[in-house]
Amino acid sequence: MNVPxxxxxxxxxxxxxxxxxxSLDSDVTKHLVVPDQYPPFTRGDYENLD
Known part of the structure; x- marks a missing residue:
């Protein structure tokens, strides 16, 4: 294995x-997925994973 x-x-x-x-470049940031709320899930979402 070659390690650089x-x-x-x-x-x-x-x-x-x-x-x-x-980080301010709009061409870069438009590809980021930013949740509308934080945390991006609710307790109900977490409990209903079964």
Missing amino acids: YVQLRELTLDDVEDRYQW
């Missing part, structure tokens, strides 16, 4: 800003 070499480094402020901008 990965070099870790500390995150910089630029990394965080890039990730934040990515």
Whole structure:
């Protein structure tokens, strides 16, 4: 089994800003499923799983 070499480094402020901008990208967020309520299920839903 070949394991790729990965070099870790500390995150910089630029990394965080890039990730934040990515999280605001509507082309990305339109694919996310966000529940209308939290939690996205009720106690009745959980009890009726039988």
